[in-house]
Amino acid sequence: MTTKKALRIGLIGCGFMGRTHSNGYLRVKNFFPELAYQPVLKAVCSRTESKARAFAEQWGYESVETDWKALIARDDIDAVDICTPNDKHAEIAIAAAAAGKMILCEKPLARTLRESADMVAAIEKAKVPNTVWYNYRRLPAVTLAKQIIDSGKLGRIFHYRANFLQDWTINANLPQGGEGLWRMDADVAGSGVLGDLLSHCIDTALWLNGSITTVSAVTETFVKERMHQLTGKVEKVNIDDACSFMCRFSNGSLGLFESTRYARGHKALYTFEINGEHASIRWDLHDLNRLEFFDNADASTLKGWRSIHVTDGDQPYMNKWWVPGLGIGYEHSFVHQVADFLKSLEDGSSCPPTFREAFETQKVCQAVQDSAATGTWKDTHAA
Numbered sequence: 001m002t003t004k005k006a007l008r009i010g011l012i013g014c015g016f017m018g019r020t021h022s023n024g025y026l027r028v029k030n031f032f033p034e035l036a037y038q039p040v041l042k043a044v045c046s047r048t049e050s051k052a053r054a055f056a057e058q059w060g061y062e063s064v065e066t067d068w069k070a071l072i073a074r075d076d077i078d079a080v081d082i083c084t085p086n087d088k089h090a091e092i093a094i095a096a097a098a099a100g101k102m103i104l105c106e107k108p109l110a111r112t113l114r115e116s117a118d119m120v121a122a123i124e125k126a127k128v129p130n131t132v133w134y135n136y137r138r139l140p141a142v143t144l145a146k147q148i149i150d151s152g153k154l155g156r157i158f159h160y161r162a163n164f165l166q167d168w169t170i171n172a173n174l175p176q177g178g179e180g181l182w183r184m185d186a187d188v189a190g191s192g193v194l195g196d197l198l199s200h201c202i203d204t205a206l207w208l209n210g211s212i213t214t215v216s217a218v219t220e221t222f223v224k225e226r227m228h229q230l231t232g233k234v235e236k237v238n239i240d241d242a243c244s245f246m247c248r249f250s251n252g253s254l255g256l257f258e259s260t261r262y263a264r265g266h267k268a269l270y271t272f273e274i275n276g277e278h279a280s281i282r283w284d285l286h287d288l289n290r291l292e293f294f295d296n297a298d299a300s301t302l303k304g305w306r307s308i309h310v311t312d313g314d315q316p317y318m319n320k321w322w323v324p325g326l327g328i329g330y331e332h333s334f335v336h337q338v339a340d341f342l343k344s345l346e347d348g349s350s351c352p353p354t355f356r357e358a359f360e361t362q363k364v365c366q367a368v369q370d371s372a373a374t375g376t377w378k379d380t381h382a383a
C-alpha cells in the first residue's frame, strides 16, 4: 500500500454544501487513487453540538467544534472548507488565511465586492492554496465545451446565452431569513438570484468565453414584504427575485443572462448556448451528461444538432468512473473539484477558480447590481 499525504479537512457548515463536499472527500479516495494527497475528515463545525455530532457520525468526521474560530485555531487542520451562508465567508476566510490554512470557499465569494477584495488580499498575503466551489465547470460535458471552444472549432464567437431558472419562492407566504431561508435575506445573502444563481452562469461564461466588459441589467422583487423568521415581523424584502442582463464580452460577442425564482415549473434549470461562426454549443443541467453541438462543416445532408453523450473514457473525467454509456450526476462535480484541488497541491498551486478568479465574477455581479439600480450601462472594471 502506498503512503498518502494527508490533507486534514475542517468543514464549517453542515447543510446542503456540507454534504456535497463531504461526499466529494469520501469518494475521491476510491476514484482518484493515484493522487499523492488524500483528504482526512478531521473536524466539522456547526453551532449546534448535537447537529455537528450527528453529521460527524454520518460522514465520518473524527471530531466536532461549535465555534469556527476554535476549528481554525487547531494545529491538526490543514484546509478549511467554508460551507456557511454568504455572510460568514469573508470573516472565516480572512481568519483562516491569517492562520495559514488552505481554503476551499463556497460561492459566491462574498456578499459584496468590498468583502471579496478583502478576501483576495488576505489569501494572496498568506499565499495559501485556495479554490472557490463554482463546481459546474467540472461536469464532464461543461469541461468538454471548454475543450471544444479552446480548440477553435466555434471560430469567432457571436453570442453567449445563459439561464438559471427556479420557482420555489413564488408563494407570497413563504417567510424570509433564518435557517433554510437565509437566501431570502439580503443582509445574509448579499443579493438574491444574482449571487445565488447568476454567479454560477457568470463564472462559467468567463471561463468559456473570456471577460465581460460592460453590462445593462434589470432586477425585480415580485413579493415586496415577507415575514422574517428571526424577528417574527413582516419586513421589506431586499433581494432580487429575478435578474436579467445583457453584456459585451471582450472578444466582441454579446451576452444575455436571465435568472429567476419565479419560473413556474423550473426547479434548477441551468442552460447555456454559445453561437460561433462555424459551430454552436448548448448544455442543460437537467440533462447534464449531454453536450449538444452543431457543426456547419458537416455535409449538408447530415447537418443538424448532434447530442454528444459525454460518458466515454477519453472525455473529461470519465475514465475515472464506469464504462462508456453510463452517466454520472451533480455530485460528481464536487468529487472532481476535490480531485483537482488535491492534484494542484502536488506542485503547490491553487485550483481554479481561485479567489482571484472568483473576484472577477464578483466584479460582474457588482456592475449588474449598479446597472439595475441606476438604469444605465456599467463597466465591470469600474465596478
Ligand SMILES: NC(=O)c1ccc[n+]([C@@H]2O[C@H](COP(=O)([O-])OP(=O)(O)OC[C@H]3O[C@@H](n4cnc5c(N)ncnc54)[C@H](O)[C@@H]3O)[C@@H](O)[C@H]2O)c1
Pocket (backbone or CB within 6 Å): 012, 013, 014, 015, 016, 017, 018, 045, 046, 047, 068, 083, 084, 085, 086, 088, 106, 107, 108, 133, 134, 135, 179, 180, 196
Ligand atoms: N456550489 C453550489 O452549487 C452551491 C449550491 C448551494 C449552495 N452553495 C453555497 O454554499 C453555501 C452554503 O449553502 P447551503 O445551501 O449549504 O446552505 P444551508 O443553509 O443548507 O447550510 C448552511 C449551514 O451553515 C450553518 N451555519 C451558519 N452559520 C454558521 C456558523 N457561524 N458556524 C457554523 N455553521 C454555520 C447553518 O446552520 C447550516 O447548517 C452558500 O454560500 C451558498 O451560496 C453553493
